[in-house]
Amino acid sequence: MEVGAFYLPSVGTKEEIQKGMAGKRTDLYQGMLRNLTEQLQYMDENGYYGAGFTEHHFHIEGEEVSTNPVILDLYFGLQTKHMKFGQLGNVLPSQNPINLAENIAMVSQMLGGRVFAGFARGYQPRWVNVIGQQVGLQEPGEGADYEELKRSLFEEHFEIIMKAWTKDTFSHQGKHWQIPSKPIKWMAHEVARKYGAGLNDNNEIVEIGIAPPTFNKQIPDLFMPFATSERSIAWGMERGIVPVTIMTHPEIVKSHFEAGQKAAAKAGRNLKYGQGMAMSREVIVADTDAEAEALAREAGAFIWNNFFVPFGFNGAIAGPGEGPFDPPATFEALSERGLVIHGSPDTVNRKIEKLLKELPVDYFWMFIYNHMPQAACMKSLKLLTEKVWPNFSDKIGGSNVERLRAKG
Numbered sequence: 001m002e003v004g005a006f007y008l009p010s011v012g013t014k015e016e017i018q019k020g021m022a023g024k025r026t027d028l029y030q031g032m033l034r035n036l037t038e039q040l041q042y043m044d045e046n047g048y049y050g051a052g053f054t055e056h057h058f059h060i061e062g063e064e065v066s067t068n069p070v071i072l073d074l075y076f077g078l079q080t081k082h083m084k085f086g087q088l089g090n091v092l093p094s095q096n097p098i099n100l101a102e103n104i105a106m107v108s109q110m111l112g113g114r115v116f117a118g119f120a121r122g123y124q125p126r127w128v129n130v131i132g133q134q135v136g137l138q139e140p141g142e143g144a145d146y147e148e149l150k151r152s153l154f155e156e157h158f159e160i161i162m163k164a165w166t167k168d169t170f171s172h173q174g175k176h177w178q179i180p181s182k183p184i185k186w187m188a189h190e191v192a193r194k195y196g197a198g199l200n201d202n203n204e205i206v207e208i209g210i211a212p213p214t215f216n217k218q219i220p221d222l223f224m225p226f227a228t229s230e231r232s233i234a235w236g237m238e239r240g241i242v243p244v245t246i247m248t249h250p251e252i253v254k255s256h257f258e259a260g261q262k263a264a265a266k267a268g269r270n271l272k273y274g275q276g277m278a279m280s281r282e283v284i285v286a287d288t289d290a291e292a293e294a295l296a297r298e299a300g301a302f303i304w305n306n307f308f309v310p311f312g313f314n315g316a317i318a319g320p321g322e323g324p325f326d327p328p329a330t331f332e333a334l335s336e337r338g339l340v341i342h343g344s345p346d347t348v349n350r351k352i353e354k355l356l357k358e359l360p361v362d363y364f365w366m367f368i369y370n371h372m373p374q375a376a377c378m379k380s381l382k383l384l385t386e387k388v389w390p391n392f393s394d395k396i397g398g399s400n401v402e403r404l405r406a407k408g
Contacts, residue, residue, distance in 0.1 A: 001356075001393045002049035006088050006225070006244075006280050006365035009036060009053065009072075010063045014302045014371065022062025029065060033075070035374045039381060040076050043083060046385045047396040049363065050084030051076065052118055052223070055091050057127035063307045063369075070103045077111040085111065088225040088244065088365070089118030093153035094132030098179070098210070100157075101164035105214045113215035118223035119158060119241075121150045123311055135176060152176070155235070162239075165214055169198040169207035180205055223278065223363075228315065230256055234263035237276060244278040244365060246316040248338040250358050253279075257359070278363035283352075284342040285383040286376070293335075295376050296342040300369040301331040304339075345387035356392060364392075 010017070011028035022028055040051055053069035066072060073085035085107075090100055108115045122128040128150075129138045135153055137146075156174045163170040172179040183204035186192055193199050198207035214220065224236040227243035236243045237260040247253050257274055264271045282300045286292035304313070315324030317337035327333050334340045341351050356364075366384075370377070390397035 001361065001395075002363045003389050003393050003396060004049040004083075004363065004365050005039070005043060005051040005368050007036065007051060007053050007066070007368050007370065008064045008300075008303065009066050009368075009370050010303055011065050011370075012062050013373075014298060017062040017302075021060055023060040023065050025062075028062065032065070032370055035370060035377070036076065037079055038374070039368070039377065040080055040083070042378065042381060042385075044080035045082075047393075048083050049395065050086060050114075050116060052086045052088030052116070052225075052365070054088060055120075056124065057131060061307075063303050070100075070107055073115065074107050074110060077107065077114060080114075082114075084114045084116050084221070086116035086220065086223070087118045088223060089120040091122035091128060092119045092157040093122055093135065093150045094128050094137060095157060097157035097160040097177070098164060098208075101161040102210045104220065105165065105210060105212055108214040108218070108220065109212050111215075113218050115214075116221035116223060117161075118225050118244075119154070120225055121154045158239075162219075164210045165217075165219055167209070169209040171207045179208060225280070225365075227256070230259035233260045236260075237263040237269075238267045240267075240269070242276055242278050242363060244280055244363070246280050246313075246339065248317050249319045251320055252318075253359050272360075274360035275362055277361045278365060279359065279361050280365040280367055281338070281355075282340045282367040282369075283348065283380075283384065283388075284340070284372070285345055285348050285380045285388060286342075287344060287383075289343045289347050292342040292344065292347075292380075295372055295380070296335070296340055297331050299372045300340065300367060301334055303369045303371060304334065305329045305331075345383050348384075348388050349391055352388065352392060 009032055011032045012022040016022050016028060053066045053072045054064050055066060055069050056064045057067050059065050069087035077085045104115060104117055136149060153176055156176050160172055160177060163172060183200060183206050186199065186203060186205045189199055189203035198205050198209065200206045222241040223244055224241045225244040226246055227233045227236060228247060233243045233256050243260060245253055245256060247256065257277055260277060261271055261273060264276055284292050284296045284299060286295055309329045312324035314327045314329060317327045317333060317339050318324060335342065341348055385396060
């Protein structure tokens with residue numbers, strides 16, 4: 001099993017966010033960059049798979065200040081040597097898919113292939129409707145028709161990105177995009193024909209290609225964060241995308257895993273139960289259970305209950321028959337229902353062992369809100385690295401760390 005960090009990078013402490021407009025403060029943003037650099041360089045030296053960042057805009061309140069995860073990938077990737085960096089994820093419906101394919105390909109080249117890519121449909125109308133208005137996302141902002149439009153854009157944009165990454169030149173005729181929109185008369189047709197491609201017999205451009213390609217033309221590992229329905233999971237698994245679940249009820253997750261397994265088989269990939277799947281949880285470790293609980297109460301719970309629950313994200317901890325707004329918006333609910341795992345190393349080992357026995361996965365993404373004091377965050381990370389993850393992953397600790405250090 002691979003272990004990575006799923007960053008939802010808030011700036012400042014709970015108290016600083018409560019003062020207002022934390023997202024507009026340079027000192028807090030610079031502090032976030034310093035803290036994450038220390039965390040990621042430690043993970044890089046200790047066998048972690050990678051780190052991914054969300055895409056959100058206009059978060060002047062200070063939570064998830066991550067407007068361009070691809071730029072964050074490059075920033076932290078240039079300060080590390082081994083782990084991969086990616087997005088969890090790019091909100092595809094509001095993106096220009098060609099630009100996104102180009103940007104990720106460039107970062108792939110700059111980091112020598114140490115990238116992965118994640119794609120999501122998006123849920124926040126404050127920015128999806130503003131940035132996505134050129135593709136019709138400004139109205140109505142809710143309801144089945146709006147969700148189907150986002151799904152349609154998501155699926156077509158993904159198809160375009162895959163063409164850009166797998167073909168030297170390509171064309172596309174879809175519901176939302178025509179690439180090129182029509183044959184383009186090309187003045188430099190002699191050069192294009194001699195040194196390039198994509199022309200018809202009339203010296204018109206009928207196919208385009210991105211340059212540079214991804215590093216060695218490798219397709220990055222693909223993820224789909226917050227896959228919460230069997231339909232989405234099946235769609236992703238048919239295409240070799242790893243769905244990332246945050247659902248906690250074993251019965252619900254089991255049905256999702258089985259749907260993914262069937263979809264993969266339909267695509268010719270015979271996978272074991274849980275293979276090709278990922279999950280995400282917040283995990284906080286301290287010397288004692290009491291100390292870990294105190295930290296966890298002041299860590300992600302504040303962000304989750306204030307900035308996720310209003311959008312229905314407590315559906316992640318809902319049981320069969322419960323709606324997304326039925327579970328209480330409390331730390332106790334997040335803890336008891338398993339979205340937040342906290343305790344001493346022994347306690348966390350027992351919790352994760354039980355979790356993975358019921359729901360085995362190929363990837364475990366740790367939610368990190370960057371909301372704890374840095375010293376406590378680093379101590380939690382070191383305890384996880386030394387006393388927890390080596391029990392579940394052969395990539396962290398031991399001989400693998402020695403190999404990384406020898407590699408330099």
